[in-house]
Amino acid sequence: MPRPKSSPLDVSIEGRRVLALGAGLGAFSQGPLAGAVLEPGSATQLESLSPGAYDLVLIDADAWDAPALAAAVKALSSMRHAPPLLMLGENLPAGLVRNVLRLEAADILEAPFTPEQLSTAMLALLAEAQPTVAPTSSGGESRCWGVTGAVGGAGATTIAIEVASVLAAQSGKDRAVCLIDLNLADGAMAAYLGCTPTTRLADFGQAADRIDASMMHALVTPVSKGLDLIASVRDATAFDTVGRDAVLRMLEVACECYEWVILDIPRHRRPWTLDALSGCDEVMVISELTVPALLAARAYSDEIEDGLGTGLRPRIVLNRLASRMFGPAPSMTEAEKALQRKAEAGISSDWEAAAASANLGGPISQHRPKSKIVKDVQTLVERLASQPARRDPAKAA
Ligand SMILES: Nc1ncnc2c1ncn2[C@@H]1O[C@H](COP(=O)(O)OP(=O)(O)OP(=O)(O)O)[C@@H](O)[C@H]1O
Numbered sequence: 001m002p003r004p005k006s007s008p009l010d011v012s013i014e015g016r017r018v019l020a021l022g023a024g025l026g027a028f029s030q031g032p033l034a035g036a037v038l039e040p041g042s043a044t045q046l047e048s049l050s051p052g053a054y055d056l057v058l059i060d061a062d063a064w065d066a067p068a069l070a071a072a073v074k075a076l077s078s079m080r081h082a083p084p085l086l087m088l089g090e091n092l093p094a095g096l097v098r099n100v101l102r103l104e105a106a107d108i109l110e111a112p113f114t115p116e117q118l119s120t121a122m123l124a125l126l127a128e129a130q131p132t133v134a135p136t137s138s139g140g141e142s143r144c145w146g147v148t149g150a151v152g153g154a155g156a157t158t159i160a161i162e163v164a165s166v167l168a169a170q171s172g173k174d175r176a177v178c179l180i181d182l183n184l185a186d187g188a189m190a191a192y193l194g195c196t197p198t199t200r201l202a203d204f205g206q207a208a209d210r211i212d213a214s215m216m217h218a219l220v221t222p223v224s225k226g227l228d229l230i231a232s233v234r235d236a237t238a239f240d241t242v243g244r245d246a247v248l249r250m251l252e253v254a255c256e257c258y259e260w261v262i263l264d265i266p267r268h269r270r271p272w273t274l275d276a277l278s279g280c281d282e283v284m285v286i287s288e289l290t291v292p293a294l295l296a297a298r299a300y301s302d303e304i305e306d307g308l309g310t311g312l313r314p315r316i317v318l319n320r321l322a323s324r325m326f327g328p329a330p331s332m333t334e335a336e337k338a339l340q341r342k343a344e345a346g347i348s349s350d351w352e353a354a355a356a357s358a359n360l361g362g363p364i365s366q367h368r369p370k371s372k373i374v375k376d377v378q379t380l381v382e383r384l385a386s387q388p389a390r391r392d393p394a395k396a397a
C-alpha cells in the first residue's frame with residue numbers, strides 16, 4: 001500500500017529513539033546523533049523488538065561477525081513494521097548488502113563517511129518511515145462512535161464492523177475509518193475480519209506518550225482501502241497490564257489520524273471506560289429482543305448516562321430482529337416499554353450472512369452485500385451521520 005512520505009527536511013533526529021549496535025557508535029552522540037535517545041544494543045535484541053520501540057536501528061557492521069549481522073537483518077526482515085535500518089561499515093559483503101536493501105526501509109553507508117553524510121542518511125530513513133497515517137487535514141473534526149453490547153453476544157462486534165465498513169465505503173477515501181477493538185484480552189474483531197491482531201499496548205508501559213501519529217502504523221492492520229483495524233494480540237492479563245494512559249493516548253491519536261473512529265467497547269467497566277465513552281459523539285448500546293437483554297440495555301444505558309454526566313444518551317439498537325419469531329418474543333412496542341425509551345434502530349436477523357462472513361473473514365457488506373443487516377446498518381449510519389456530532393453533548397440533545 002503506498003504510504004505518504006515526508007521530506008528529510010521535515011524530520012529531525014531530536015528525541016528519536018535509536019538502537020545502536022556497535023560500541024563505536026556512541027561517539028556520534030556529540031555529532032549527527034546529538035539530541036537523539038541513543039541506546040546501545042545487541043544483535044539478539046532485534047529478535048524480540050516490540051513495534052514502535054525504536055525509530056531507527058544503526059548497525060556498525062565492522063563491530064559484528066557475519067553470522068550476527070545475518071541474524072540481525074533476518075530478524076528485521078521478519079518483523080512487521082520494523083524500524084528503518086542504517087548499516088555502516090567498510091567492505092561489506094555483497095550478500096549482506098543485498099539483504100539489507102531488501103528491507104522496507106534501509107540503507108548502507110560505506111566507511112569512511114563524514115558526519116554530514118551520516119546525518120543525511122539517517123534523516124532520509126526517518127523521513128521514509130514518517131507517518132504512514134497522516135493526521136486528518138480537518139484536524140479535530142474526526143467523529144468517534146462507540147458500540148457496546150447490553151449482554152454478551154448481542155452483536156456489538158458485528159455491528160461495529162458493519163458500521164465501520166459502511167462509513168469506509170461512503171467516504172471513498174484511503175484510511176478514512178479506524179476500527180478499534182477495546183476487548184484487549186480476547187477481542188474477536190480481527191478474527192471476524194480474517195486478520196491477525198498485532199497491537200501490544202502493554203509494551204508501552206508507563207510511556208504512553210510514545211504513541212504518536214508517526215507510529216500508528218505499528219498498531220494498525222489494514223483491512224481494506226478505507227478501513228484500518230487496531231486489535232490486540234490475545235493476552236489474558238491485558239486488562240491488568242495495559243495502562244489507562246496507553247488506551248486513552250491510542251484513542252486520541254487515532255482521532256487525529258482518521259476521519260472516523262469506531263470503538264468496540266467491552267461492557268464491563270475498566271478504568272478508562274468512561275473516558276473512552278466521553279470522547280464519543282455517539283454511543284450505541286446493542287441489545288437483543290429478549291426481556292433480560294432489554295432490561296440490561298436499559299440499566300446499562302442509564303449507567304453510561306449517569307457516569308458521563310454530560311447529557312449524552314446512548315442510542316439503543318435492537319439486533320437480530322426476526323420477522324417470524326420462534327416462541328414468545330416482545331414486539332418493538334413492548335421492547336420500548338421495557339426500555340422506557342425509544343429504540344434508535346433495529347437490525348434484521350440473518351444468521352446465514354453473519355456466519356458466512358465471519359467464517360470467510362470480512363464484513364457482511366463484502367460477503368453478503370444484499371443481506372438485510374447491511375441495509376439496516378446503512379439506514380442507521382445515514383441517520384446518525386446526518387446529525388451534528390455530539391462532541392460536546394451538554395450543548396446538544
Ligand atoms: N443481525 C444478526 N443476525 C444474525 N446473526 C447475528 C447478527 N448480529 C450478530 N450475529 C451473530 O451473533 C453472534 C454474536 O455476535 P457478536 O460477536 O458480534 O456479539 P458481541 O456482542 O460482540 O459478543 P461478545 O459479548 O462476545 O463481545 C455471532 O455469531 C454473530 O455472527
Ligand SMILES: [Mg+2]
Binds near residue numbers: 156157158188264
Ligand atoms: Mg464482541
